[in-house]
Amino acid sequence: MSKKIIELVNVTKRYNGVTAVKNINLYIRENEFVTLLGPSGCGKTTTLRMIGGFEDPDEGDIYFDGVRINDVPPYKRNINTVFQRYALFTHMNVYENIAFGLRIKKLPKDEIDRRIKRMLKLVDLEGFENRHVDSLSGGQQQRVAIARALVNEPKVLLLDEPLGALDLKLRKEMQIELMDMQKNVGITFIYVTHDQEEALTMSDTVVVMNNGEIQQVGTPVDIYNEPVNRFVADFIGESNIIEGVMIEDYLVEFSGRKFKCLDKGFGHNEPVDVVIRPEDIDITDPDKGLIQGVVTSVVFKGVHYEMLVEGGGFEYMIQSTDMAPVGANVGLTFNPEDIHVMKRGS
Ligand code: ADP
Numbered sequence: 442m443s444k445k446i447i448e449l450v451n452v453t454k455r456y457n458g459v460t461a462v463k464n465i466n467l468y469i470r471e472n473e474f475v476t477l478l479g480p481s482g483c484g485k486t487t488t489l490r491m492i493g494g495f496e497d498p499d500e501g502d503i504y505f506d507g508v509r510i511n512d513v514p515p516y517k518r519n520i521n522t523v524f525q526r527y528a529l530f531t532h533m534n535v536y537e538n539i540a541f542g543l544r545i546k547k548l549p550k551d552e553i554d555r556r557i558k559r560m561l562k563l564v565d566l567e568g569f570e571n572r573h574v575d576s577l578s579g580g581q582q583q584r585v586a587i588a589r590a591l592v593n594e595p596k597v598l599l600l601d602e603p604l605g606a607l608d609l610k611l612r613k614e615m616q617i618e619l620m621d622m623q624k625n626v627g628i629t630f631i632y633v634t635h636d637q638e639e640a641l642t643m644s645d646t647v648v649v650m651n652n653g654e655i656q657q658v659g660t661p662v663d664i665y666n667e668p669v670n671r672f673v674a675d676f677i678g679e680s681n682i683i684e685g686v687m688i689e690d691y692l693v694e695f696s697g698r699k700f701k702c703l704d705k706g707f708g709h710n711e712p713v714d715v716v717i718r719p720e721d722i723d724i725t726d727p728d729k730g731l732i733q734g735v736v737t738s739v740v741f742k743g744v745h746y747e748m749l750v751e752g753g754g755f756e757y758m759i760q761s762t763d764m765a766p767v768g769a770n771v772g773l774t775f776n777p778e779d780i781h782v783m784k785r786g787s
Pocket residue numbers: 456457459460461479480481482483484485486487488
């Protein structure tokens with residue numbers, strides 16, 4: 442495991458009585474691609490701005506490579522930022538935009554040239570040196586902004602919803618490109634998005650936030666398969682969240698039946714919330730199902746059908762390539778490993 446490069450310890454930030462970030466603790470490792478994910482207003486940008494040095498925490502400490510940096514100004518932090526509104530110099534060409542910071546630092550001309558050539562290659566804009574930035578597409582402009590940040594060779598790059606202004610197709614392409622760039626340059630990326638799919642696609646580690654607090658930190662697979670609470674289960678992907686009771690280790694009751702599961706460590710007969718993902722439920726004949734129900738709605742979604750099935754005191758959402766029409770009696774099946782149990786009301 443590589444070492445911690447950024448660490449936040451008990452960090453709180455308030456704006457006129459509103460707590461934007463509430464006592465968060467987080468560390469980020471060297472070369473990691475970490476994403477802060479959560480709904481609008483949950484404190485992602487504030488967290489990023491404190492790491493960048495554009496906001497001071499009211500409480501707590503921020504460390505860079507083990508050194509406390511609360512009082513270090515942004516330009517001395519070895520951290521660069523790419524904002525959603527990529528503030529490029531529209532009267533300059535691509536080359537000069539990327540060169541700007543290096544000229545201020547008075548780097549030798551050939552060094553500047555060498556670095557810019559490398560950056561243009563990295564962001565796939567070779568041959569665009571003399572183009573004015575306002576003649577470029579949104580995606581190309583954002584690549585210039587990324588090149589301009591990376592050319593300073595920061596240890597950490599902060600990206601605040603950098604693809605937010607792009608249309609879906611371009612955003613998906615840029616997601617892949619950004620991941621490749623991050624692996625190629627070997628720089629820590631701290632990325633902010635409210636788009637859960639984007640977070641799951643790109644990140645080594647996802648930090649789920651809500652109301653200024655960290656809800657869960659984990660790999661995309663962990664966050665998806667083992668959400669720690671209702672908020673995470675609901676926010677990441679679609680879920681059926683059913684009230685149940687944990688009978689004993691590996692045995693949970695819901696929808697009027699007991700089911701084997703892989704969860705343990707709850708109290709005897711403890712009330713729990715059970716999560717089952719729609720794509721983990723299959724429909725079958727009523728007599729072969731674990732739960733019997735009636736289809737109340739069917740929507741064709743392209744890759745699958747999305748159906749609602751009323752049964753066992755709950756309305757289950759199911760995503761399946763098999764379809765049963767509205768009104769059909771069906772059975773629902775799922776596997777023990779597809780049941781995830783959480784503390785009730787967490
Ligand atoms: P996010 O980036 O997740 O959408 P922000 O970090 O921008 O969230 O905001 C978190 C909370 O702090 C919100 O309630 C927001 O209104 C508030 N906030 C952010 N910046 C300021 C500011 N400069 N002045 C007052 N309130 C702010």
